[in-house]
Structures are given as structure tokens and as C-alpha cells.
Amino acid sequence: MEKYTFKDFKSDQEVRWCPGCGDHAVLAALQRAMPRVSEILGYDKERYVVVSGIGCSSRLPYYMDTYGFHSIHGRATAVSTGIKVANPELSVWQACGDGDALAIGGNHFIHAIRRNIDINIILFNNRIYGLTKGQYSPTSKFGAITKTSPYGTVEHPFNPGSLVLGAKGTFFARGLDSELKLNEDIMVAAAVHNGTSVIEMLTNCVIFNNGAHAEISDREYRADRTIVLRHGEKMIFGRNRDKGLVLDGLRLKVVTIGEKGITEDDVLTHDAHSDNIGIHMMLADMKYPEYPVALGVIRDVNDVTYDAAVRMQVEQVTAKSRIHCVDDLLRSGTVWEVK
Amino acid sequence: MQHKVIDTKDVVIRFAGDSGDGMQLTGSLFADMSAIYGNELSTFPDYPAEIRAPHGTLSGVSGFQVHIGSGHVTTPGDLCDLLVAMNPAALKTNAKWLKRTAMVLIDQDTFDEEGMKKAGFKEDPVAELHIEDRTIVVAPITTLTEESLKDSGLDIKAIHKCKNMFTLGMACFIYSRPLEYIYTYLEKKFGRKHPEMVAPNKKVLNDGYNYAANIQAIPDTYVVEPAHLPKGLYRNITGNQATAWGFLAASEKSGRPLFCGSYPITPATAILEELAIHKSLGVKTLQAEDEIAGICTAIGAAYAGDLAITTTSGPGLSLKSEALGLAVMTELPLVVVDVQRAGPSTGIPTKTEQTDLDQALYGRNGECPIAVIAAHSPAHCFDTAFNAARLALEHMMPVIMLSEGFLGNGSEPWRIPSMKDYPEIRPPFADEGDIPFKPFRRDPVTMVRKWGLPGIKGFEHRVGGLEKNHDGVLSSEPLNHEMMVHERAEKVARLADVIPPLEVMGAGSGKLLVVGWGGTYGHLYTAVAQEQAAGRDVSYAHFDYINPLPKNTAEVFAGFEKILVCELNNGQFANYLRGLLPQFSYLQYNKVQGQPFLVHELAAAIDKEF
Numbered sequence: 001m002e003k004y005t006f007k008d009f010k011s012d013q014e015v016r017w018c019p020g021c022g023d024h025a026v027l028a029a030l031q032r033a034m035p036r037v038s039e040i041l042g043y044d045k046e047r048y049v050v051v052s053g054i055g056c057s058s059r060l061p062y063y064m065d066t067y068g069f070h071s072i073h074g075r076a077t078a079v080s081t082g083i084k085v086a087n088p089e090l091s092v093w094q095a096c097g098d099g100d101a102l103a104i105g106g107n108h109f110i111h112a113i114r115r116n117i118d119i120n121i122i123l124f125n126n127r128i129y130g131l132t133k134g135q136y137s138p139t140s141k142f143g144a145i146t147k148t149s150p151y152g153t154v155e156h157p158f159n160p161g162s163l164v165l166g167a168k169g170t171f172f173a174r175g176l177d178s179e180l181k182l183n184e185d186i187m188v189a190a191a192v193h194n195g196t197s198v199i200e201m202l203t204n205c206v207i208f209n210n211g212a213h214a215e216i217s218d219r220e221y222r223a224d225r226t227i228v229l230r231h232g233e234k235m236i237f238g239r240n241r242d243k244g245l246v247l248d249g250l251r252l253k254v255v256t257i258g259e260k261g262i263t264e265d266d267v268l269t270h271d272a273h274s275d276n277i278g279i280h281m282m283l284a285d286m287k288y289p290e291y292p293v294a295l296g297v298i299r300d301v302n303d304v305t306y307d308a309a310v311r312m313q314v315e316q317v318t319a320k321s322r323i324h325c326v327d328d329l330l331r332s333g334t335v336w337e338v339k
Numbered sequence: 340m341q342h343k344v345i346d347t348k349d350v351v352i353r354f355a356g357d358s359g360d361g362m363q364l365t366g367s368l369f370a371d372m373s374a375i376y377g378n379e380l381s382t383f384p385d386y387p388a389e390i391r392a393p394h395g396t397l398s399g400v401s402g403f404q405v406h407i408g409s410g411h412v413t414t415p416g417d418l419c420d421l422l423v424a425m426n427p428a429a430l431k432t433n434a435k436w437l438k439r440t441a442m443v444l445i446d447q448d449t450f451d452e453e454g455m456k457k458a459g460f461k462e463d464p465v466a467e468l469h470i471e472d473r474t475i476v477v478a479p480i481t482t483l484t485e486e487s488l489k490d491s492g493l494d495i496k497a498i499h500k501c502k503n504m505f506t507l508g509m510a511c512f513i514y515s516r517p518l519e520y521i522y523t524y525l526e527k528k529f530g531r532k533h534p535e536m537v538a539p540n541k542k543v544l545n546d547g548y549n550y551a552a553n554i555q556a557i558p559d560t561y562v563v564e565p566a567h568l569p570k571g572l573y574r575n576i577t578g579n580q581a582t583a584w585g586f587l588a589a590s591e592k593s594g595r596p597l598f599c600g601s602y603p604i605t606p607a608t609a610i611l612e613e614l615a616i617h618k619s620l621g622v623k624t625l626q627a628e629d630e631i632a633g634i635c636t637a638i639g640a641a642y643a644g645d646l647a648i649t650t651t652s653g654p655g656l657s658l659k660s661e662a663l664g665l666a667v668m669t670e671l672p673l674v675v676v677d678v679q680r681a682g683p684s685t686g687i688p689t690k691t692e693q694t695d696l697d698q699a700l701y702g703r704n705g706e707c708p709i710a711v712i713a714a715h716s717p718a719h720c721f722d723t724a725f726n727a728a729r730l731a732l733e734h735m736m737p738v739i740m741l742s743e744g745f746l747g748n749g750s751e752p753w754r755i756p757s758m759k760d761y762p763e764i765r766p767p768f769a770d771e772g773d774i775p776f777k778p779f780r781r782d783p784v785t786m787v788r789k790w791g792l793p794g795i796k797g798f799e800h801r802v803g804g805l806e807k808n809h810d811g812v813l814s815s816e817p818l819n820h821e822m823m824v825h826e827r828a829e830k831v832a833r834l835a836d837v838i839p840p841l842e843v844m845g846a847g848s849g850k851l852l853v854v855g856w857g858g859t860y861g862h863l864y865t866a867v868a869q870e871q872a873a874g875r876d877v878s879y880a881h882f883d884y885i886n887p888l889p890k891n892t893a894e895v896f897a898g899f900e901k902i903l904v905c906e907l908n909n910g911q912f913a914n915y916l917r918g919l920l921p922q923f924s925y926l927q928y929n930k931v932q933g934q935p936f937l938v939h940e941l942a943a944a945i946d947k948e949f
């Protein structure tokens with residue numbers, strides 16, 4: 001197998017996102033993750049297929065020097081599903097936006113997760129419709145003022161993580177556009193995971209929703225307002241690494257280590273592989289200011305994948321059946337001869 | 340009374356009852372048995388959309404018509420020789436299908452006050468329907484079935500479910516059918532899971548047969564001799580089953596695994612169900628979350644190298660429109676099957692029509708021509724599906740196959756072909772010589788692009804819904820767009836070079852040419868044959884290929900003084916012909932009732948032109 005670098009995954013197409021758009025960083029992370037994935041899983045470059053829907057982020061396949069399919073609005077998940085079922089050897093990646101995946105494509109999104117088909121979905125969440133120039137999306141905050149909500153939206157937003165886990169997703173991670181290294185690690189983990197991997201990438205839209213995630217992403221207070229979860233590690237955060245998460249009854253609670261007799265031992269340890277979806281749901285749901293926003297791999301559990309089950313069923317039925325070609329089929333059941 | 344056994348060329352039998360009475364099963368058993376006996380036949384299930392409509396009501400009547408003959412049978416028949424009416428509502432809704440000489444078999448027990456009221460009868464149904472001149476056989480079928488099974492240990496509900504076997508037994512006596520086939524069927528159906536049901540069903544069947552033999556009410560019985568079919572192995576096949584099998588055949592002949600992404604919809608669902616059985620032939624069926632996912636998963640599978648299909652009916656085709664445009668733009672092989680039903684909107688889901696032709700031809704945004712082909716009989720669905728897949732794979736394009744509820748649910752005996760008689764299918768795979776791969780470079784003769792499969796080194800490329808140039812690079816350059824629009828259209832148009840010419844039944848020139856397409860073939864064929872036999876100067880041309888039209892179409896049309904286009908819509912094919920071949924004028928005969936043509940209606944329409 002060839003050894004790749006990020007340059008091998010850069011296409012010759014000019015990248016046409018706005019300067020300062022969060023998508024640039026996500027693309028860079030993906031181009032850096034793929035050589036690592038190839039090394040770990042032994043994938044040649046021709047096994048990668050990058051699929052997208054419609055929207056700014058859906059331009060991504062043109063910038064990857066891999067097989068690519070830029071489909072139609074909302075339907076990327078269905079196209080990815082067909083590709084993976086047809087050829088399970090392929091490593092299928094999908095770029096889609098919050099409008100693309102959660103509004104027009106919401107149905108396909110939840111059903112892919114329900115089936116647990118082995119594809120990797122990168123959901124670019126900038127809480128706005130960018131390509132149509134600034135209308136609110138299903139993740140825009142209640143009250144957000146946009147071109148189609150000049151007096152503020154009166155809709156409650158989706159939290160993509162809750163949606164994924166509510167559909168019994170087996171892998172959910174959250175990244176932040178500017179966290180290049182973290183994003184790269186998340187993408188590698190998503191590739192290694194068998195089943196539908198959803199990565200929510202919090203991205204900024206400099207033109208129509210600048211500061212989309214500023215309250216947590218600003219360098220000045222990012223460490224205090226986010227927590228990077230790593231499997232097997234304590235849930236500790238803060239610029240002084242002195243804050244932690246504990247369970248208080250049935251709820252999570254932020255505590256300060258060293259205060260009120262709290263020690264590091266009291267702080268929860270992240271178990272991404274736990275089948276307890278409740279704790280993952282609570283972590284995915286954490287919102288600033290009550291909680292830090294969780295980044296990293298929140299859930300990563302194994303379950304039967306759709307593509308493997310499809311293949312297995314074909315093999316099992318084939319082994320038992322007496323019909324192995326169309327001539328057999330045509331002569332099966334009730335037939336009679338006219339002499 | 341003197342009992343006669345009459346030899347007859349053909350008979351039409353209509354089984355009608357409540358939607359829970361098992362009429363579809365009874366009818367298909369009679370059909371299968373007759374097929375094995377050697378008759379030619381055609382069936383027409385005519386059932387309501389409700390699974391169990393309110394008991395005894397007019398809207399809940401389910402019918403199954405079967406036409407058997409010793410000669411050539413191409414339609415389920417206009418009117419019936421025997422009507423089995425399991426209740427008053429069934430008699431009322433079906434009396435209009437009786438021949439003057441017909442026999443009516445009635446379950447007397449259901450003609451109680453309640454049953455009469457539900458059907459809207461006052462006192463004497465026979466008089467109210469003006470069918471006194473028919474042979475009415477009144478039998479207490481419910482009571483006799485109860486009597487027959489009183490020692491069976493079955494509860495009354497289970498006993499009543501066996502009523503249909505009593506009537507089937509009676510029908511078998513009337514038409515001199517041996518019961519052995521039905522025995523075998525009952526053993527197969529119930530043998531494993533409900534062995535206790537085999538004996539009671541057999542008993543009721545026998546008792547029905549003997550009852551018919553003993554009563555004096557049935558004046559004559561009939562024999563329909565086996566037809567003189569070409570030698571070979573035969574089976575009965577429905578259109579939906581044949582469609583599914585045609586794709587399996589194309590998969591085998593192309594070496595491409597079959598992928599079917601579909602959403603359940605009447606009357607197309609049976610294709611998905613049939614394919615789901617045959618995983619041993621490598622088929623992957625994906626029951627999608629909606630119609631759009633059905634086609635989009637299929638498009639994904641096509642990109643990855645499968646023979647990809649999606650099956651639907653009219654409303655589903657509407658939902659798939661945008662994705663069909665994507666298949667046109669990405670130039671991927673895909674077959675969309677539309678088993679048409681009465682529309683618009685939900686329409687009458689279980690009834691047949693040819694009203695989706697316009698949608699198939701034009702229903703997309705942009706300049707978006709798609710190849711359209713149509714099946715003309717249940718068994719012909721096999722070849723049509725095979726050819727649709729062949730054209731899609733060899734010409735790298737989506738193809739719409741139009742079927743109809745009438746074809747999908749209908750059945751006919753089929754001489755089983757051998758796969759060695761079908762051509763190999765050779766998709767235009769990209770090879771070493773195509774590296775660096777430019778996905779939209781075309782063969783100058785066919786305009787077909789190459790298929791570069793993901794997973795193979797060297798053909799990495801991007802496709803998508805945005806306009807591109809030949810190299811596969813995005814382009815909004817005005818002249819490039821216009822060129823690509825022309826090329827995509829030209830690719831479809833050039834299919835005319837590979838499809839068979841239009842054939843004419845009858846003289847190649849003359850007074851009148853009857854034109855049809857799709858599932859009206861059997862009725863049109865019979866009507867024209869009758870008219871020809873009566874000395875009319877009429878010929879018939881039937882279109883299996885709609886877009887593009889066969890190359891000789893204009894040449895055929897030019898031979899006739901008048902052209903009469905007959906279709907089950909308001910004139911969609913006629914209008915299409917007017918657009919393409921405006922040098923001819925087209926007469927129309929149309930019907931939009933959710934029902935197939937009747938031969939006598941067509942004959943009258945033809946007569947009018949003389």
C-alpha cells in the first residue's frame with residue numbers, strides 16, 4: 001500500500017469558500033486525517049468516496065482528489081447509503097450542512113443512523129443557510145434574526161447530537177472548526193468506527209452568521225466553556241484544569257476541584273464505549289452557560305452495521321437456496337410442460 | 340332435466356365477494372389450475388384500496404376475472420359467462436359484467452335483511468337488476484359450508500373462511516376441472532404451519548363440487564379444451580413478478596449485482612417483495628425511508644457499479660423527479676419502473692391507467708429527456724425490464740419503464756425462456772486507455788460516456804448535479820451548457836439506432852391504423868383481429884418504445900388514411916405524436932375510468948371510422 005500525505009488528497013480545483021470560512025479548516029483536517037486512516041486501515045486512495053448534498057459545505061468533494069459525488073439537496077445520506085451497500089469495500093465520507101442534513105434531508109439522516117450503515121457523516125453546523133445568503137436553519141437559536149426571521153425565529157433548534165443519539169446512533173463526535181488537530185483525531189476515530197459516524201463540526205460563517213459559536217469558540221474563554229472528552233479520561237476542563245463534571249442525582253453538574261472537598265477522584269471518567277446512551281445524551285446536550293459544550297468523541301459503540309448485515313443475509317440465503325441462476329429461478333415453483 | 344356437456348372455445352369467470360372473502364385467491368387458483376390444464380388465459384384482479392372495507396358494502400367488493408380458452412387469449416374478457424357473487428353487494432356491482440347467456444352463482448345465506456340493505460336492494464335483487472333472463476343458481480353456500488365442517492372442530496370464523504373453497508368446488512364442476520391441482524396447492528399452503536386446515540379445505544372443495552353435481556339447478560357443464568400452445572415448459576406469471584425477474588436476468592447477463600431501492604406503493608410493491616426473496620441471486624433490496632431515498636440510494640449504487648433500479652407508481656415518480664434529473668446529469672445507468680395507477684394525487688390506487696406518460700416524458704426541471712419504454716402484457720414485463728436495464732447499462736442513462744396496475748397484477752401463462760437466448764450486456768467500463776479519466780468524454784457514435792468505478796485506481800473523478808464540461812470540471816460557460824444539453828438529448832435520440840422497428844399487424848397500408856402502447860395491447864389486438872375478420876381495412880401498430888420512437892414510425896403512419904390512437908388517458912401519446920410527427924393527423928379514443936378497455940368498446944370505436 002502506498003504511503004500518503006495530505007497533498008495526495010488535495011484536488012487541483014480552486015477552493016471557492018469565502019476567506020475566513022470555517023469550512024477551510026474542516027477540509028484541511030480531512031485531508032490530514034485520510035493519510036492516517038489509510039495507514040491504520042490499509043485503504044488505498046481509490047477506496048475513498050466523498051459524497052455531499054447542496055450547500056456551501058457540499059462543495060467539499062470537488063476539493064478532494066478522491067472519487068466524489070455532489071448530489072442534490074438533502075439526499076447525500078441516501079446516495080452514500082446506496083454507494084456503501086453496493087460496494088462495502090469503499091470508505092464513504094459525507095459532507096453536509098445543518099440545513100441539508102437536518103431540514104430537507106432530516107428523514108434520510110435519521111434513517112441512516114437507525115440502520116447504522118458504515119458511512120462517515122461530517123455535519124457542518126454554522127446555524128445558517130449560507131449559499132442562499134442568510135436564512136435561518138434548523139439549528140439557528142430561538143430568536144435568531146436572519147433574512148427570513150427579521151423579528152427573530154419562533155422555532156426551537158435541533159441539537160444534532162440529541163437527534164443522533166435519539167436515533168440510537170453508535171458514533172457521535174463534536175469538533176470546532178479551529179481545532180484542527182482535535183478534528184483530525186475525531187475523523188480518524190470516525191473512520192475506524194464500524195457503523196454510522198456523525199461528526200458535528202461547529203463552523204463559523206463569516207458572511208451571514210459571523211460568530212456563530214463565538215460564545216464558546218473565542219480563544220480567550222474556549223478552555224472554560226468547552227470540554228474535550230477522551231475515552232478513559234476524567235471529564236476535566238478549564239484553563240486551570242480545575243473544573244470537572246460529576247453526577248448530581250440524575251443530572252450532570254459542574255464542580256471545582258479543590259473546593260468543598262471535591263477531588264479529581266470524584267470527577268466522572270468518560271466512557272465513550274458504554275452502552276448507556278443516557279449519559280452520552282446528557283453530555284451531547286450540555287449547553288453554555290450552565291455547562292461547557294462537549295467536544296471530542298462522545299459516543300463510540302459497536303453494533304451490527306447495515307451493509308454487513310445485507311451482505312451476510314445474501315451469503316446465508318445463497319448457501320441454503322436451490323436457486324443459483326436465473327434459469328433455476330424460471331423453472332422454480334409450479335411449471336408444466338406442453339408437449 | 341337433461342344435463343349436457345358443452346365444448347366451448349373460451350369462458351370468462353368473475354369471482355366477486357367481500358374483500359375478506361378470499362376472491363383473489365379463489366380466482367388465481369382457478370387460473371393456475373386452468374394454465375396447468377393447458378388453457379391460454381388472462382386474469383384481471385379488480386379490488387378496492389381498503390384491505391378490509393366495511394363488511395357487505397358496495398365499496399368493499401373485490402373481484403377477480405379470469406378468461407380461459409382453447410384458442411388465443413389476450414384479454415381477461417369484457418363480460419363474463421359465470422359470475423360468482425358471495426353477497427348482495429358483489430351481485431349489484433358486478434351485474435353489469437354479465438353476458439346475456441351468463442350464469443350467476445349466488446350465496447343465498449348472505450341475502451338477508453342486513454345484506455340486502457347494505458347493497459341497497461329492496462325485495463328482489465334479480466328483478467331490480469333486470470337479470471331475470473340469466474341462469475341464476477341460488478345455493479345456501481354459508482350453511483352448506485357450516486354443515487360440511489360441523490365435525491371439523493374449527494370455530495365458526497374459520498369455517499366461514501372456507502366458503503370460497505365451496506364456490507371453487509362448484510366452479511370446478513361447472514367447467515369440468517379436476518381438483519388435484521387444488522389439493523396440491525392446499526397441502527403446500529397449509530401443510531407446514533396449519534396442517535389442520537388441509538383436510539377441511541379439501542372437504543369443502545369436494546362438497547362444493549358434489550353439491551353442484553347433485554342439484555338440478557345447473558343445466559349444463561362446459562369443457563374448454565387445452566390450447567394448442569407451442570411446445571415447452573410453461574408457468575404462470577404476473578407482470579410484477581416478470582418485471583422483477585427481468586432485472587435479475589439483466590443482472591446475470593451484465594455481471595452487475597442488482598440493487599433495488601424502493602418504497603412500498605400500490606400497485607408496484609410486489610416487485611420489491613419479489614426481489615427481496617431472491618437474495619441467492621445476489622440482489623440487494625433496500626426498503627427506503629421514502630420514494631426519494633429509493634431513487635437516491637439507487638443512484639448511489641449505480642455510481643458504485645451496480646445495476647440499480649427503483650420501483651414505484653405515479654405519486655412516487657413525482658417524488659423522484661429531482662433525483663431523475665440528477666441521474667440524467669451524472670449520466671448513470673438507472674431503471675425507474677412506474678406501475679401506473681389512476682391519478683392524479685392518490686387517485687384510485689388499485690385501479691389501472693396510462694396517465695403517467697406525460698410525467699415520464701417531461702416531468703423534470705431543465706432540458707431533461709429520458710428514454711421511456713413500456714410493457715404490453717404481464718409476461719412481456721420480463722423482456723421490457725431486461726431491455727430497460729440493457730439500455731441503461733450500455734448507454735449510461737436512466738430509463739423509465741412504464742407498466743400498469745393491469746399488467747402488474749394480471750397474469751398469463753408464459754413459455755419459460757432460456758437465458759442462453761438473451762444477449763450479454765456490456766457496459767462501457769473505463770479502461771487503462773482512459774487514464775487520466777475525463778468522465779464526460781463521449782463515444783462519437785452513441786454519445787455514451789465511460790463508467791469509472793470507485794475502488795479502481797486511476798479513475799478518481801467527481802460527478803454531480805452541477806453542469807460540467809467533458810473533462811468533468813464545473814462549468815457555467817454558456818456554450819458548454821448548450822452543448823451538453825444537446826449531447827444528453829442526442830444520446831437518448833440515438834437509441835433509435837438500436838431499438839427494433841415498429842411492426843404492423845395487418846396490411847402495411849390502408850384505411851385505418853389503430854395505434855396503442857403499453858398494457859392495452861391485448862384488448863387492441865383482439866378488437867382489431869375481430870374487425871379484420873369482419874372485413875374491415877384496419878391495421879394495428881403497438882409501441883413498446885416511446886422515447887425515442889422506432890425509426891420507421893413516420894414511414895408506417897404514411898401508409899394509412901387515418902390514424903386512431905387508443906389509450907387509457909386523455910390523449911397523452913396522441914399529443915406526443917402530434918409534437919414529433921405533425922405531418923399526420925391523429926384521431927383519439929380515450930378512457931379514464933381506472934378500468935382497462937373492453938374489446939366491444941374498441942370495436943365500436945373502430946366501426947365509427949368506416
